[in-house]
Amino acid sequence: MQEHNEALALKYRPLDFDELVxxxxxxxxLSLALNTxxxxxxxxxxxxRGSGKTSSARIFARSLQCENGPKAKPCGxxxxxxxxNPHKMRHIDIIELDGASNRKIDDIRDLIxxxxxxxxxxxxxxxxxxxxxxxxxxxxNALLKTLEEPPPYVKFILATTDPLKLPATILSRTQxxxxxxxxxxxxxxxxxxxxxxxxxxxxxxxxxxxIRSGSGSxxxxxxxxxxxxxxxxxxxxxxxxxxxxxxxxxxxxxxLFECILDNDRDKLLKEMEGFLExxxxxxxxxxxxxxxxxxxxxxxxxxxxxxxxxxxxxxQAKELLFLGSDDNFVLTLSLLKMxxxxxxQEIDIAIENLKNQHPQIPISPNxxxxxSLTTTQTPTSTKQNPxxxxxxxxxxxxxxxxxxxxxxxxxxxxxxxxxxxxxESKAKDTDKERLRNSYSIIKNLVLEIFGLQTQIKSLSKExxxxxxxxxxxxxxxxxxxxxPPHTTNPTTPQQNPQTPMANDPKAEVTQALETPxxxxxxxxxxxxxxxxxxxxxxxxxx
Numbered sequence: 001m002q003e004h005n006e007a008l009a010l011k012y013r014p015l016d017f018d019e020l021v022x023x024x025x026x027x028x029x030l031s032l033a034l035n036t037x038x039x040x041x042x043x044x045x046x047x048x049r050g051s052g053k054t055s056s057a058r059i060f061a062r063s064l065q066c067e068n069g070p071k072a073k074p075c076g077x078x079x080x081x082x083x084x085n086p087h088k089m090r091h092i093d094i095i096e097l098d099g100a101s102n103r104k105i106d107d108i109r110d111l112i113x114x115x116x117x118x119x120x121x122x123x124x125x126x127x128x129x130x131x132x133x134x135x136x137x138x139x140x141n142a143l144l145k146t147l148e149e150p151p152p153y154v155k156f157i158l159a160t161t162d163p164l165k166l167p168a169t170i171l172s173r174t175q176x177x178x179x180x181x182x183x184x185x186x187x188x189x190x191x192x193x194x195x196x197x198x199x200x201x202x203x204x205x206x207x208x209x210x211i212r213s214g215s216g217s218x219x220x221x222x223x224x225x226x227x228x229x230x231x232x233x234x235x236x237x238x239x240x241x242x243x244x245x246x247x248x249x250x251x252x253x254x255x256l257f258e259c260i261l262d263n264d265r266d267k268l269l270k271e272m273e274g275f276l277e278x279x280x281x282x283x284x285x286x287x288x289x290x291x292x293x294x295x296x297x298x299x300x301x302x303x304x305x306x307x308x309x310x311x312x313x314x315x316q317a318k319e320l321l322f323l324g325s326d327d328n329f330v331l332t333l334s335l336l337k338m339x340x341x342x343x344x345q346e347i348d349i350a351i352e353n354l355k356n357q358h359p360q361i362p363i364s365p366n367x368x369x370x371x372s373l374t375t376t377q378t379p380t381s382t383k384q385n386p387x388x389x390x391x392x393x394x395x396x397x398x399x400x401x402x403x404x405x406x407x408x409x410x411x412x413x414x415x416x417x418x419x420x421x422x423x424e425s426k427a428k429d430t431d432k433e434r435l436r437n438s439y440s441i442i443k444n445l446v447l448e449i450f451g452l453q454t455q456i457k458s459l460s461k462e463x464x465x466x467x468x469x470x471x472x473x474x475x476x477x478x479x480x481x482x483x484p485p486h487t488t489n490p491t492t493p494q495q496n497p498q499t500p501m502a503n504d505p506k507a508e509v510t511q512a513l514e515t516p517x518x519x520x521x522x523x524x525x526x527x528x529x530x531x532x533x534x535x536x537x538x539x540x541x542x
Contacts, residue, residue, distance in 0.1 A: 002151050006542070007223070009219045009222040009226075011087075012194055012222070013055055013086050014055050014059065015085070016063075016071075016072075017265075018073070018461075019393045020055065020056060020184070021052065021073070021182060021186050021187070022052070022182030022183055022186040023056070023182070025053050025178070025180075025465065026045075026052075026177050026179060027056075029177070029427075030056070030072070031073075032072075034060075034063050038072065039070070040174075041156065041157075042155070042156040042157075042173055042174040042175070042537055043057075043060070043157045043158065043159070043175050044132075044159075044170075044174040045157065045158070045160075045177050045179060046159075046161070046162075046163040046177070047178060047180065048179065048216055049220070050080055050214075050217030050218050050220050050221075051159075051179040051182060051216075051217065052179060052218070053130075053160075053183070054128075054130060054161040057084060057128045057130075057159055058086035058089060058094075058180075059086060060157065061084060061126045061155075061157065062080075062084035062086065062091075062271075063298070064122075064124050064155065065080040065083075065084050065091060065121075065122035065126070066081050067081075067091065070236070079120050079121070080121065080123075084122075086224065091122060092120050093120060093121050093124065093126065094123045094128065095125070095126070095127050095413070096128045096130065097111065097130070097316075098126065098130055098131060098134045099129050099131040099133065099160075100131050100134040103135045103136055103139060103189070104136060104138075104139060105136065105138040105139045105142050105496070107139065108139040109142060109505075111143075112142070112146050114127075115154045118153055119153055123153070123269070124153050124154065124155050125155070126154075126157065127153050127154070127155070127156050128159070129156070130159045131159070131160060131161070132159065132166065133161070133162045133165040137167075140167050140169075140170060143170075147170065147173045148173050152422065154518055162413040163176070166363070166508075181216035182216055182217075182218050184208070184211050184216075186215070187211050187216075187221055188204075188211060190492055191207050191210070191211075191222075191225060192204075194225070200229060200234050200235075200236065201235055201236065202236035203238050203241075205238040205250060206238045206240070206241035207236070207239055208230070209245060209522070209541075210228065210241060211241060212289065213247070215246070218305050228240065228241050228244055228246065231243075232244075232431055238250065238251075240421055244281075247282070247286065248275070248278060248286045248291060252275075254523050255271060255288065255292070256272070256335075257270070260338050260339050260342060260343065261301060265336075266334075268514055269340060272335055275331065275360055276331065276527075280317075280321060280328070280330055281321055283329075284317055284318060284321075284334070288311065288314055291307050291311065294307065295307050301390070308340075308394065310338055311318055311323075313338055313341065313471070314334065317330050317331070317333070320333075323391060343353060354455050368528055369444055386410055389413040389416070389423075391449055392446060392449050393408055394446050396441075396442065396445060396447075399441060400438070400441075403434070403438050410425060410426050410431050410435065411423050411425055411427075411435075412425075412426075417421040417454040419450075420454075420455050420457060421454055421456050421457065422457040422458075422459065423456075423457075424458075424459050425459070426460075426462065444521075462463070
């Protein structure tokens, strides 16, 4: 086993652009600039911490100073290359400054004074200013003129993690290179390469946990790798990594979600006790990562609809945590909501079940003609149904007891045939006014109990004794009418010549519908059905 006297982030710092991890566009641009000798006097490198800004600045400075250059890949053998080694920068003409500790105007004046002198050893005098956004406003102003027109042997390389804090006058005088977040895949390959060189066994899942904690910063990830090597005693496992970082082992998350998928509430509550010691927000993030991994792997157990439901629940839980809700309560509520989400059928299955429960009625290609209004129809049923009327009375009592008493005292059931409800009304004075005002309530209850196609016929005591058969009266203009349009037979009025047309409202309606003017209007406006409201007799026979 080798001794490790140097941090991995320093030991494996790249020596040229080929070794730079995850910054291909920057490497390519700077390499072409060196090979074609199209060099600027000032460069600005910006990006996330640990993304390779300082390393790139040192590699670029070394390439400029190489005796066989400038070229993208320095020889590494000349005196300038040896002195400008990125691991141990000792070149006299490469000056590194920390913007946080050399931020005053006096420090910039000293720097400007040094630009007056030619390089002693190399081809250029190169100034690398790290964290340049920390300079004061006065220091920036003092640097402007020198940065815009430096001597031909002077190069500036500025590095910052926050380019928005730089004055626009500085940005306009430099070539700006933006270092992107290094991808997890690139970091994973780099970690594997380092561990193979160090001859340290590892589990890939443990490396993925380190990468997530590093948040795209290669230096942070290598620092965590150093730490886990010590913690795990040179045997990196997922369990050791999770314990060191305070994260959750993916195997434990797998067990938790298996309880949800198995719809085992008791086992879920027992399994959940081991997760209450973790920070709820971190646990929700780990659950999101776990579900994302399942989604990308196309796991058949975790379909897209189910993962979408779980992600919505996690998002709602984060909102509750933001509002200051109790961590353990939010976590418990979220897991139980996920368990409840398993009860919801997939939409396709629900639609299929709905179709099976309510099959469509086949439509005949040649429907039989529907009889006209004046055709004498045989009642489908002459059986009276007072039990439904008693239910109506009961519902009216439940709605309003006084109205129920008034209705029972004045209304008597006669018959219910062919969706026509006939009753006798003997209401007078106050009762008559009360029933008239409550007619809409009673009508809705009638439609609910007797059916949406029900029509109401109210008769006085004298009419009920004379009338044996009643004709439907459409007392509900807004009721549902599913009767398809039909063509009235023009010869119908002559079917019963013994009955005078003036005494037959239905015959009058039929004759009116057969007028040429009304037929033309129906064809022009494509009217499918016409409702005719006869002179109504209200509930109280008023």
